[in-house]
Amino acid sequence: xSLTRDDVKKVAGLARLRMTDNQMDELLPxxxxxxxxxxxxxxxxxxxxxxxxxxxxxxxxxRTDEITDGECRDKVLANAPESEEGFFAVPKVxx
Amino acid sequence: MTNLTDLxxxxxxxxxxxKEFSATELTQAHIxxxxxxxxxxxxxxxxxxxxxxQAEESQARYxxxxxxxxxxxxxxxxxxxxxxxxxxxxxxxxxxxxxPQYESTVSGKLWDxxxxxxxxxxxxxxxxxxxxxxxxxGNVINPWKDSSGSDLVPGGSSGGSSAAIAARLCLxxxxxxxxxxxxxxxxFTGICGxxxxxxxxxxxxxVAFASSLDQAGAFARTVEDxxxxxxxxxxxxxxxxxxxxxxxxxxxxALEGDxxxxxxxxxxxxxxDGMPEDVEKLWSQGMEWLKDxxxxxxxxxxxxxxxxxxxxxxxxxxxxxxxxxxxxxxRYGLRETGDDLRDLYELTRATGFGEEVQRRIxxxxxxxxxxxxDAYYIKAQKVRRLITQDFDDAFEQVDALLTxxxxxxxxxxxxxxxxxxxxxxxxxxxxxxxxAGLPGMSVPAGLDSKGLxxxxxxxxxxxxxxxxxxxxxxxxRAANFTAKPQILGIxxxx
Numbered sequence: 373x374s375l376t377r378d379d380v381k382k383v384a385g386l387a388r389l390r391m392t393d394n395q396m397d398e399l400l401p402x403x404x405x406x407x408x409x410x411x412x413x414x415x416x417x418x419x420x421x422x423x424x425x426x427x428x429x430x431x432x433x434x435r436t437d438e439i440t441d442g443e444c445r446d447k448v449l450a451n452a453p454e455s456e457e458g459f460f461a462v463p464k465v466x467x
Numbered sequence: 468m469t470n471l472t473d474l475x476x477x478x479x480x481x482x483x484x485x486k487e488f489s490a491t492e493l494t495q496a497h498i499x500x501x502x503x504x505x506x507x508x509x510x511x512x513x514x515x516x517x518x519x520x521q522a523e524e525s526q527a528r529y530x531x532x533x534x535x536x537x538x539x540x541x542x543x544x545x546x547x548x549x550x551x552x553x554x555x556x557x558x559x560x561x562x563x564x565x566x567p568q569y570e571s572t573v574s575g576k577l578w579d580x581x582x583x584x585x586x587x588x589x590x591x592x593x594x595x596x597x598x599x600x601x602x603x604x605g606n607v608i609n610p611w612k613d614s615s616g617s618d619l620v621p622g623g624s625s626g627g628s629s630a631a632i633a634a635r636l637c638l639x640x641x642x643x644x645x646x647x648x649x650x651x652x653x654x655f656t657g658i659c660g661x662x663x664x665x666x667x668x669x670x671x672x673x674v675a676f677a678s679s680l681d682q683a684g685a686f687a688r689t690v691e692d693x694x695x696x697x698x699x700x701x702x703x704x705x706x707x708x709x710x711x712x713x714x715x716x717x718x719x720x721a722l723e724g725d726x727x728x729x730x731x732x733x734x735x736x737x738x739x740d741g742m743p744e745d746v747e748k749l750w751s752q753g754m755e756w757l758k759d760x761x762x763x764x765x766x767x768x769x770x771x772x773x774x775x776x777x778x779x780x781x782x783x784x785x786x787x788x789x790x791x792x793x794x795x796x797x798r799y800g801l802r803e804t805g806d807d808l809r810d811l812y813e814l815t816r817a818t819g820f821g822e823e824v825q826r827r828i829x830x831x832x833x834x835x836x837x838x839x840x841d842a843y844y845i846k847a848q849k850v851r852r853l854i855t856q857d858f859d860d861a862f863e864q865v866d867a868l869l870t871x872x873x874x875x876x877x878x879x880x881x882x883x884x885x886x887x888x889x890x891x892x893x894x895x896x897x898x899x900x901x902x903a904g905l906p907g908m909s910v911p912a913g914l915d916s917k918g919l920x921x922x923x924x925x926x927x928x929x930x931x932x933x934x935x936x937x938x939x940x941x942x943x944r945a946a947n948f949t950a951k952p953q954i955l956g957i958x959x960x961x
């Protein structure tokens with residue numbers, strides 16, 4: 373199956389990547405090339421095979437539900453492009 | 468005095484203990500080498516002042532006989548490990564100027580053990596690449612040259628790490644390996660690199676690319692030095708839920724073990740079409756070397772090998788698109804001005820991410836999108852299980868596998884850039900190990916007809932880094948690889 377220009381536009385929107393028409397034109401054949409490559413998997417018989425999500429060979433640990441860190445507001449904000457009064461600042465979202 | 472930049476970690480530790488030189492002298496020699504070799508572009512950020520301060524503290528401990536495991540050893544840190552107070556970029560414009568307020572677990576362990584930090588090493592942007600050509604801070608140049616004299620790639624993604632060690636700018640370095648990012652650059656630069664079992668090293672504080680594959684590991688010029696580094700880097704960490712509680716052995720104890728009776732598997736599917744004769748020849752040579760030391764060579768089959776790359780190029784981009792969703796221009800990193808929030812997100816990400824990273828985010832978003840998730844992502848996870856089972860079956864018969872590390876030696880910068888698939892094929896021998904989460908190591912074994920280094924890869928069972936190191940040491944012993952690259956940080960006396 374190959375992608376169309378509209379597919380590329382839709383995926384770019386989902387991925388929150390702004391692309392010019394030119395960029396999408398350039399990307400389309402490259403993505404189709406990669407999608408063609410990964411589609412080889414269709415020929416593998418995977419009936420009755422369980423998907424493998426993670427190779428970590430241990431069960432996920434549980435811990436007590438308690439607060440173990442915090443009180444580091446300034447550190448959290450240290451790399452913010454913009455902050456005000458101890459908060460992240462963003463453009464107006466509600467009129 | 469001996470050339471301090473040409474020591475191994477093991478011999479440097481002995482020299483420091485015997486007071487043949489001071490930790491400050493050792494670190495200063497490497498700072499000078501680093502400055503001399505800026506043309507290779509190995510470092511994104513140099514931190515000589517931090518290194519010298521740490522060296523002074525190390526020396527004080529030597530003076531009072533309280534030296535730690537790696538006291539005074541100058542290393543480079545891949546710029547994917549967050550370092551408290553020192554810029555960490557992942558070689559991306561989107562993280563330029565990001566100064567972590569915390570230390571990654573692995574880097575913290577190395578500083579606690581006494582290493583000195585020369586700087587943050589260049590890499591492919593977000594570790595996505597096999598040639599170090601996708602870095603926002605420019606490509607790294609391999610210190611090795613062929614007769615054409617053109618600049619060659621150092622491999623990727625940990626290309627700064629591999630080039631810096633080969634050029635004698637540091638004694639050891641960290642790397643991360645998602646599909647071959649430690650083993651392939653090690654092979655391209657004639658040094659050793661090991662990716663331990665998934666879960667051996669904590670991923671906490673390492674900028675994430677594909678979380679089910681990412682694993683930290685070590686680079687150095689000898690197998691023993693890699694074992695010494697791993698001793699410090701491995702271990703359980705409560706901050707990483709996939710980090711293992713498996714006991715960490717003394718890896719150096721495994722090095723001189725006998726290879727007699729060890730069964731070494733040769734996977735027949737790794738004899739790929741178009742493999743250069745030099746690579747083929749070296750692989751056979753490797754088998755002979757191990758046989759001479761008493762090992763038994765056994766033919767094995769890993770039938771799903773050819774599906775490893777397409778599986779990887781679904782799973783890795785899918786996890787990448789998910790992990791990189793966090794770069795939104797709000798909490799850290801680059802922010803572009805937009806009319807509204809969505810505009811801000813889209814402009815920030817389009818400006819901040821490079822071409823290869825955007826391409827992988829796009830592929831990842833596509834394979835995870837409604838209607839395609841089962842056909843691509845779930846399918847890839849199923850094939851991943853089959854690939855893992857192939858290894859389990861092979862390890863019923865053998866103790867370790869021997870393969871070439873990469874299908875070629877280092878190539879020229881710019882070559883393969885126009886065709887992503889061709890670039891991805893570099894990782895054909897390393898990706899299956901990553902998908903199965905197994906330990907793998909590249910060890911330099913010889914030069915090809917162009918005079919460039921080639922590596923052999925040893926793959927082991929889960930948690931059996933000891934056999935990997937033991938077999939790699941056997942190859943190192945037989946290969947006696949002493950060739951050096953043409954560009955060195957400090958020229959040797961004639």
